Amino acid sequence: MKPLFIVLEGIDSSGKSTQAELLYNYYLSITQPVVVSPEPTNGPIGKFIRTILSQQVNLYQNNQSFDRQMSYLFAADRHYHVYNQNEGILTLLRQKVTIISTRYYFSSLAYHCQNPRDWELVKSLNQEFPNPDLLIYLDIPLEICLTRLAERATPEVYENKHKLQQVKSNYQVIWREYQGLKLQLDATQSQEKIHQQIVEFIEKNLSSD
Template sequence: MKPLFIVLEGIDGSGKTTQADYLKTYFEGQGQAALVSPEPSSGPIGQLIRQVLAANILPFATAQEFEQQMGYLFAADRYYHLYNAQDGILPARDQQGCHIITPRYYFSSFAYNAHRPEDWQFIERLNQDFPPPDALIYLDLPVEQALQRLGARQQRECYEKEDKLREVSRNYQRLLENYSHPLLCLAANQSPEALHQQIVAFLQQF
Protein backbone atom coordinates (compact mmCIF):
# COMPACT_ATOMS: atom_id res chain seq x y z
CA MET A 1 0.00 0.00 0.00
CA LYS A 2 1.35 3.45 -0.89
CA PRO A 3 1.75 5.89 2.02
CA LEU A 4 -1.60 7.59 2.59
CA PHE A 5 -2.80 10.85 4.11
CA ILE A 6 -6.00 9.79 5.90
CA VAL A 7 -8.37 12.22 7.61
CA LEU A 8 -11.02 11.29 10.17
CA GLU A 9 -13.86 13.78 10.69
CA GLY A 10 -17.01 13.91 12.81
CA ILE A 11 -18.58 15.85 15.63
CA ASP A 12 -17.07 15.71 19.11
CA GLY A 13 -17.43 12.27 20.66
CA SER A 14 -17.79 10.43 17.34
CA GLY A 15 -14.73 8.23 17.93
CA LYS A 16 -12.09 9.79 15.67
CA THR A 17 -9.22 9.28 18.10
CA THR A 18 -10.18 5.66 18.78
CA GLN A 19 -10.31 4.81 15.08
CA ALA A 20 -7.04 6.65 14.42
CA ASP A 21 -5.31 4.53 17.08
CA TYR A 22 -6.86 1.33 15.71
CA LEU A 23 -5.66 2.23 12.23
CA LYS A 24 -2.12 2.98 13.38
CA THR A 25 -1.96 -0.39 15.12
CA TYR A 26 -3.28 -2.10 11.98
CA PHE A 27 -0.67 -0.52 9.69
CA GLU A 28 2.16 -1.33 12.07
CA GLY A 29 0.91 -4.90 12.23
CA GLN A 30 1.31 -4.99 8.45
CA GLY A 31 4.90 -3.80 8.76
CA GLN A 32 4.06 -0.27 7.56
CA ALA A 33 5.01 2.95 9.34
CA ALA A 34 2.08 5.07 10.56
CA LEU A 35 1.70 8.31 12.48
CA VAL A 36 -1.37 9.73 14.25
CA SER A 37 -1.16 13.52 14.13
CA PRO A 38 -4.38 15.40 15.00
CA GLU A 39 -5.39 18.99 14.54
CA PRO A 40 -4.90 21.30 16.33
CA SER A 41 -1.25 20.29 16.02
CA SER A 42 1.31 20.06 18.80
CA GLY A 43 3.05 23.16 17.42
CA PRO A 44 2.99 26.63 19.01
CA ILE A 45 -0.18 27.80 17.23
CA GLY A 46 -1.92 24.50 17.93
CA GLN A 47 -1.11 24.84 21.63
CA LEU A 48 -2.65 28.32 21.64
CA ILE A 49 -5.79 26.96 19.97
CA ARG A 50 -6.13 24.27 22.64
CA GLN A 51 -5.87 26.92 25.36
CA VAL A 52 -8.56 28.99 23.65
CA LEU A 53 -10.92 26.01 23.28
CA ALA A 54 -10.47 25.04 26.91
CA ALA A 55 -10.86 28.51 28.44
CA ASN A 56 -12.28 30.83 25.72
CA ILE A 57 -9.53 33.38 26.39
CA LEU A 58 -9.77 35.50 23.22
CA PRO A 59 -11.33 38.91 24.10
CA PHE A 60 -13.72 39.45 21.19
CA ALA A 61 -17.03 41.24 21.65
CA THR A 62 -19.07 39.02 19.30
CA ALA A 63 -19.24 35.33 18.47
CA GLN A 64 -18.65 36.22 14.80
CA GLU A 65 -15.34 37.92 15.58
CA PHE A 66 -14.32 34.94 17.70
CA GLU A 67 -15.07 32.48 14.89
CA GLN A 68 -13.12 34.56 12.36
CA GLN A 69 -10.09 34.62 14.64
CA MET A 70 -10.37 30.86 15.11
CA GLY A 71 -10.52 30.44 11.33
CA TYR A 72 -7.24 32.34 10.98
CA LEU A 73 -5.59 30.40 13.80
CA PHE A 74 -6.62 27.00 12.45
CA ALA A 75 -5.38 27.88 8.95
CA ALA A 76 -2.01 29.04 10.30
CA ASP A 77 -1.69 25.91 12.42
CA ARG A 78 -2.69 23.75 9.44
CA TYR A 79 0.09 25.18 7.31
CA TYR A 80 2.59 24.47 10.09
CA HIS A 81 1.17 20.97 10.58
CA LEU A 82 1.49 20.11 6.90
CA TYR A 83 4.81 21.64 5.96
CA ASN A 84 7.11 22.49 8.88
CA ALA A 85 10.65 21.16 8.46
CA GLN A 86 10.83 19.38 11.82
CA ASP A 87 7.76 17.15 11.85
CA GLY A 88 5.48 18.26 8.99
CA ILE A 89 3.10 15.45 8.05
CA LEU A 90 3.43 15.70 4.26
CA PRO A 91 7.23 15.32 4.34
CA ALA A 92 6.69 12.31 6.63
CA ARG A 93 4.39 10.77 4.03
CA ASP A 94 6.31 11.67 0.88
CA GLN A 95 9.90 11.36 2.06
CA GLN A 96 9.70 8.78 4.84
CA GLY A 97 6.92 6.60 3.42
CA CYS A 98 4.76 6.95 6.53
CA HIS A 99 0.95 6.69 6.59
CA ILE A 100 -0.49 9.87 8.15
CA ILE A 101 -3.71 9.60 10.15
CA THR A 102 -5.19 12.97 11.08
CA PRO A 103 -8.27 13.43 13.28
CA ARG A 104 -9.63 16.74 11.90
CA TYR A 105 -8.47 18.79 8.92
CA TYR A 106 -9.88 21.76 7.00
CA PHE A 107 -13.34 20.15 6.95
CA SER A 108 -13.59 20.99 10.65
CA SER A 109 -13.02 24.67 9.94
CA PHE A 110 -16.09 24.71 7.70
CA ALA A 111 -18.11 22.70 10.21
CA TYR A 112 -17.21 24.68 13.32
CA ASN A 113 -16.40 28.22 12.16
CA ALA A 114 -18.92 28.88 9.36
CA HIS A 115 -22.43 30.18 10.07
CA ARG A 116 -23.37 32.46 7.17
CA PRO A 117 -22.70 32.21 3.41
CA GLU A 118 -19.92 34.77 3.74
CA ASP A 119 -18.33 32.63 6.47
CA TRP A 120 -18.14 29.68 4.06
CA GLN A 121 -16.42 31.92 1.51
CA PHE A 122 -14.02 33.20 4.18
CA ILE A 123 -13.05 29.68 5.31
CA GLU A 124 -12.70 28.58 1.69
CA ARG A 125 -10.26 31.41 0.97
CA LEU A 126 -8.14 30.54 3.99
CA ASN A 127 -7.95 26.84 3.08
CA GLN A 128 -8.03 26.82 -0.72
CA ASP A 129 -4.35 25.93 -1.14
CA PHE A 130 -4.31 22.96 1.26
CA PRO A 131 -4.34 19.57 -0.52
CA PRO A 132 -7.26 17.17 -0.06
CA PRO A 133 -6.45 13.96 1.82
CA ASP A 134 -5.96 10.68 0.00
CA ALA A 135 -8.96 9.36 1.94
CA LEU A 136 -11.60 11.07 4.07
CA ILE A 137 -13.55 9.04 6.65
CA TYR A 138 -16.59 10.67 8.22
CA LEU A 139 -18.00 9.21 11.43
CA ASP A 140 -21.66 10.20 11.61
CA LEU A 141 -22.98 10.22 15.18
CA PRO A 142 -26.36 11.60 16.36
CA VAL A 143 -25.92 14.64 18.59
CA GLU A 144 -27.81 12.98 21.45
CA GLN A 145 -25.33 10.12 21.56
CA ALA A 146 -22.40 12.50 21.23
CA LEU A 147 -23.61 14.42 24.29
CA GLN A 148 -23.88 11.19 26.27
CA ARG A 149 -20.28 10.34 25.40
CA LEU A 150 -19.06 13.85 26.16
CA GLY A 151 -20.81 13.77 29.52
CA ALA A 152 -18.18 11.35 30.77
CA ARG A 153 -15.36 13.83 30.08
CA GLN A 154 -13.94 15.77 32.99
CA GLN A 155 -13.41 18.91 30.92
CA ARG A 156 -15.54 20.16 28.03
CA GLU A 157 -14.40 22.56 25.32
CA CYS A 158 -16.36 25.65 24.31
CA TYR A 159 -17.71 23.94 21.15
CA GLU A 160 -19.03 20.87 22.99
CA LYS A 161 -22.57 22.17 23.52
CA GLU A 162 -25.82 20.83 22.07
CA ASP A 163 -26.78 23.80 19.88
CA LYS A 164 -23.24 24.09 18.52
CA LEU A 165 -22.99 20.35 17.79
CA ARG A 166 -26.29 20.39 15.89
CA GLU A 167 -25.03 23.23 13.70
CA VAL A 168 -21.71 21.42 13.19
CA SER A 169 -23.50 18.24 12.16
CA ARG A 170 -25.56 20.15 9.58
CA ASN A 171 -22.44 21.86 8.24
CA TYR A 172 -20.69 18.51 7.80
CA GLN A 173 -23.65 17.14 5.83
CA ARG A 174 -23.68 20.19 3.58
CA LEU A 175 -19.93 19.97 3.02
CA LEU A 176 -19.86 16.26 2.22
CA GLU A 177 -22.75 16.43 -0.26
CA ASN A 178 -20.46 18.09 -2.80
CA TYR A 179 -17.18 16.37 -1.90
CA SER A 180 -15.58 14.80 -4.97
CA HIS A 181 -12.56 12.94 -3.54
CA PRO A 182 -12.40 9.45 -1.91
CA LEU A 183 -14.89 9.42 0.97
CA LEU A 184 -16.30 6.85 3.38
CA CYS A 185 -19.27 7.79 5.60
CA LEU A 186 -20.04 5.47 8.50
CA ALA A 187 -22.66 5.37 11.23
CA ALA A 188 -20.51 5.93 14.30
CA ASN A 189 -22.87 4.22 16.75
CA GLN A 190 -21.49 0.83 15.72
CA SER A 191 -18.87 -0.95 17.79
CA PRO A 192 -15.31 0.35 17.41
CA GLU A 193 -14.26 -3.02 16.02
CA ALA A 194 -16.98 -3.00 13.34
CA LEU A 195 -16.05 0.53 12.29
CA HIS A 196 -12.39 -0.41 12.07
CA GLN A 197 -13.10 -3.37 9.81
CA GLN A 198 -15.07 -1.18 7.40
CA ILE A 199 -12.34 1.46 7.36
CA VAL A 200 -9.65 -1.12 6.58
CA ALA A 201 -11.77 -2.57 3.75
CA PHE A 202 -12.22 0.91 2.30
CA LEU A 203 -8.48 1.70 2.45
CA GLN A 204 -7.49 -1.55 0.80
CA GLN A 205 -8.70 -0.18 -2.53
CA PHE A 206 -5.68 2.12 -2.48
Protein backbone atom coordinates in the same frame (compact mmCIF):
# COMPACT_ATOMS: atom_id res chain seq x y z
CA MET B 1 0.91 -0.34 0.85
CA LYS B 2 1.76 3.10 -0.47
CA PRO B 3 1.89 5.89 2.14
CA LEU B 4 -1.46 7.62 2.57
CA PHE B 5 -2.84 10.78 4.11
CA ILE B 6 -6.08 9.75 5.88
CA VAL B 7 -8.40 12.17 7.67
CA LEU B 8 -11.03 11.25 10.27
CA GLU B 9 -13.84 13.77 10.78
CA GLY B 10 -17.00 13.99 12.88
CA ILE B 11 -18.59 15.99 15.66
CA ASP B 12 -17.07 15.86 19.15
CA SER B 13 -17.05 12.39 20.75
CA SER B 14 -17.91 10.60 17.52
CA GLY B 15 -14.97 8.20 17.96
CA LYS B 16 -12.23 9.75 15.79
CA SER B 17 -9.37 9.23 18.24
CA THR B 18 -10.37 5.62 18.88
CA GLN B 19 -10.48 4.80 15.18
CA ALA B 20 -7.20 6.63 14.59
CA GLU B 21 -5.53 4.45 17.23
CA LEU B 22 -7.01 1.25 15.82
CA LEU B 23 -5.91 2.19 12.30
CA TYR B 24 -2.46 3.10 13.61
CA ASN B 25 -2.13 -0.37 15.17
CA TYR B 26 -3.30 -1.97 11.93
CA TYR B 27 -0.53 -0.25 9.97
CA LEU B 28 2.03 -1.27 12.58
CA SER B 29 0.86 -4.87 12.20
CA ILE B 30 1.67 -4.80 8.49
CA THR B 31 4.98 -2.97 9.09
CA GLN B 32 3.88 0.21 7.35
CA PRO B 33 5.47 3.35 8.87
CA VAL B 34 2.64 5.43 10.33
CA VAL B 35 1.95 8.37 12.62
CA VAL B 36 -1.19 9.84 14.14
CA SER B 37 -1.05 13.58 13.59
CA PRO B 38 -4.13 15.38 14.99
CA GLU B 39 -5.30 18.96 14.67
CA PRO B 40 -4.75 21.22 16.48
CA THR B 41 -1.09 20.23 16.23
CA ASN B 42 1.53 20.27 18.96
CA GLY B 43 3.17 23.25 17.28
CA PRO B 44 3.14 26.71 18.91
CA ILE B 45 -0.10 27.86 17.28
CA GLY B 46 -1.78 24.54 17.91
CA LYS B 47 -0.91 24.72 21.60
CA PHE B 48 -2.40 28.23 21.76
CA ILE B 49 -5.59 26.98 20.09
CA ARG B 50 -5.90 24.27 22.72
CA THR B 51 -5.80 26.85 25.50
CA ILE B 52 -8.65 28.70 23.79
CA LEU B 53 -10.72 25.56 23.28
CA SER B 54 -10.28 24.61 26.93
CA GLN B 55 -11.45 28.13 27.84
CA GLN B 56 -8.17 29.09 29.52
CA VAL B 57 -7.90 32.06 27.14
CA ASN B 58 -10.88 34.15 26.03
CA LEU B 59 -11.21 35.90 22.68
CA TYR B 60 -14.14 38.05 21.57
CA GLN B 61 -17.41 36.96 23.16
CA ASN B 62 -19.39 37.51 19.96
CA ASN B 63 -19.83 34.04 18.45
CA GLN B 64 -19.24 35.05 14.85
CA SER B 65 -16.13 37.10 15.67
CA PHE B 66 -14.82 34.18 17.72
CA ASP B 67 -15.35 31.72 14.86
CA ARG B 68 -13.63 34.02 12.37
CA GLN B 69 -10.60 34.39 14.63
CA MET B 70 -10.46 30.64 15.12
CA SER B 71 -10.62 30.06 11.38
CA TYR B 72 -7.47 32.17 10.93
CA LEU B 73 -5.68 30.43 13.81
CA PHE B 74 -6.55 26.95 12.54
CA ALA B 75 -5.42 27.84 9.02
CA ALA B 76 -2.06 29.02 10.40
CA ASP B 77 -1.69 25.86 12.46
CA ARG B 78 -2.70 23.78 9.42
CA HIS B 79 0.02 25.44 7.34
CA TYR B 80 2.50 24.24 9.96
CA HIS B 81 0.87 20.79 9.93
CA VAL B 82 1.22 20.42 6.17
CA TYR B 83 4.46 22.21 5.38
CA ASN B 84 6.86 22.13 8.35
CA GLN B 85 10.03 20.42 7.21
CA ASN B 86 10.59 18.17 10.22
CA GLU B 87 7.29 16.32 10.61
CA GLY B 88 4.85 18.00 8.25
CA ILE B 89 2.41 15.95 6.20
CA LEU B 90 4.26 16.45 2.91
CA THR B 91 7.61 15.65 4.52
CA LEU B 92 6.31 12.42 6.03
CA LEU B 93 4.68 11.32 2.78
CA ARG B 94 8.00 11.80 0.97
CA GLN B 95 9.53 9.57 3.66
CA LYS B 96 6.91 6.88 2.86
CA VAL B 97 5.07 7.37 6.16
CA THR B 98 1.27 7.10 6.36
CA ILE B 99 -0.41 9.96 8.23
CA ILE B 100 -3.68 9.58 10.13
CA SER B 101 -5.14 12.95 11.09
CA THR B 102 -8.08 13.53 13.39
CA ARG B 103 -9.51 16.72 11.89
CA TYR B 104 -8.36 18.78 8.91
CA TYR B 105 -9.79 21.73 6.97
CA PHE B 106 -13.21 20.05 6.91
CA SER B 107 -13.46 20.81 10.63
CA SER B 108 -12.86 24.50 9.97
CA LEU B 109 -15.75 24.50 7.51
CA ALA B 110 -17.93 22.64 9.99
CA TYR B 111 -17.10 24.62 13.14
CA HIS B 112 -16.35 28.13 11.89
CA CYS B 113 -19.14 28.80 9.40
CA GLN B 114 -22.50 30.35 10.23
CA ASN B 115 -23.38 31.97 6.88
CA PRO B 116 -22.24 32.13 3.22
CA ARG B 117 -19.67 34.83 4.01
CA ASP B 118 -18.04 32.51 6.54
CA TRP B 119 -17.94 29.68 4.00
CA GLU B 120 -16.11 31.89 1.52
CA LEU B 121 -13.60 33.01 4.15
CA VAL B 122 -12.80 29.52 5.40
CA LYS B 123 -12.58 28.11 1.87
CA SER B 124 -10.18 30.88 0.84
CA LEU B 125 -7.97 30.30 3.90
CA ASN B 126 -7.73 26.58 3.15
CA GLN B 127 -7.79 26.44 -0.63
CA GLU B 128 -4.09 25.65 -1.07
CA PHE B 129 -3.95 22.73 1.35
CA PRO B 130 -3.86 19.30 -0.33
CA ASN B 131 -6.84 17.00 -0.14
CA PRO B 132 -6.35 13.76 1.79
CA ASP B 133 -6.16 10.42 0.02
CA LEU B 134 -9.23 9.41 2.04
CA LEU B 135 -11.78 11.34 4.09
CA ILE B 136 -13.63 9.26 6.69
CA TYR B 137 -16.70 10.78 8.31
CA LEU B 138 -18.03 9.17 11.48
CA ASP B 139 -21.75 9.96 11.58
CA ILE B 140 -23.41 9.73 14.96
CA PRO B 141 -26.63 11.12 16.50
CA LEU B 142 -26.14 14.36 18.36
CA GLU B 143 -27.83 12.98 21.49
CA ILE B 144 -25.21 10.24 21.88
CA CYS B 145 -22.35 12.73 21.60
CA LEU B 146 -23.96 15.05 24.14
CA THR B 147 -24.29 12.16 26.59
CA ARG B 148 -20.60 11.32 26.16
CA LEU B 149 -19.57 14.96 26.49
CA ALA B 150 -21.55 15.32 29.71
CA GLU B 151 -19.16 12.85 31.30
CA ARG B 152 -16.18 15.17 30.78
CA ALA B 153 -15.00 17.19 33.74
CA THR B 154 -14.21 20.31 31.73
CA PRO B 155 -16.12 20.84 28.46
CA GLU B 156 -14.44 22.66 25.59
CA VAL B 157 -15.83 25.87 24.15
CA TYR B 158 -17.65 24.20 21.22
CA GLU B 159 -19.11 21.33 23.22
CA ASN B 160 -22.72 22.46 23.52
CA LYS B 161 -25.95 21.39 21.87
CA HIS B 162 -26.61 24.54 19.84
CA LYS B 163 -23.12 24.64 18.34
CA LEU B 164 -22.94 20.94 17.59
CA GLN B 165 -26.32 21.01 15.84
CA GLN B 166 -24.91 23.61 13.48
CA VAL B 167 -21.68 21.65 13.07
CA LYS B 168 -23.53 18.46 12.18
CA SER B 169 -25.58 20.35 9.59
CA ASN B 170 -22.41 21.84 8.11
CA TYR B 171 -20.83 18.40 7.84
CA GLN B 172 -23.79 17.26 5.75
CA VAL B 173 -23.15 20.09 3.30
CA ILE B 174 -19.43 19.34 3.22
CA TRP B 175 -20.11 15.68 2.53
CA ARG B 176 -22.39 16.45 -0.41
CA GLU B 177 -19.94 18.88 -1.98
CA TYR B 178 -16.63 17.09 -1.45
CA GLN B 179 -15.50 15.26 -4.59
CA GLY B 180 -12.52 13.34 -3.24
CA LEU B 181 -12.46 9.72 -2.09
CA LYS B 182 -14.63 9.45 1.01
CA LEU B 183 -16.21 6.95 3.36
CA GLN B 184 -19.12 7.67 5.68
CA LEU B 185 -19.77 5.24 8.52
CA ASP B 186 -22.44 4.77 11.14
CA ALA B 187 -20.54 5.54 14.33
CA THR B 188 -23.13 3.83 16.55
CA GLN B 189 -21.65 0.49 15.47
CA SER B 190 -19.04 -1.25 17.60
CA GLN B 191 -15.50 0.09 17.47
CA GLU B 192 -14.31 -3.17 15.95
CA LYS B 193 -16.97 -3.13 13.22
CA ILE B 194 -16.15 0.44 12.24
CA HIS B 195 -12.44 -0.37 12.14
CA GLN B 196 -13.06 -3.44 9.98
CA GLN B 197 -15.02 -1.38 7.46
CA ILE B 198 -12.26 1.23 7.29
CA VAL B 199 -9.55 -1.36 6.68
CA GLU B 200 -11.61 -3.16 4.05
CA PHE B 201 -12.25 0.10 2.23
CA ILE B 202 -8.57 1.05 2.27
CA GLU B 203 -7.44 -2.38 1.09
CA LYS B 204 -9.97 -2.31 -1.74
CA ASN B 205 -9.43 1.25 -2.94
CA LEU B 206 -5.94 2.38 -1.87
CA SER B 207 -3.71 -0.65 -1.41
CA SER B 208 -1.63 -0.47 -4.60
CA ASP B 209 1.11 1.93 -5.70
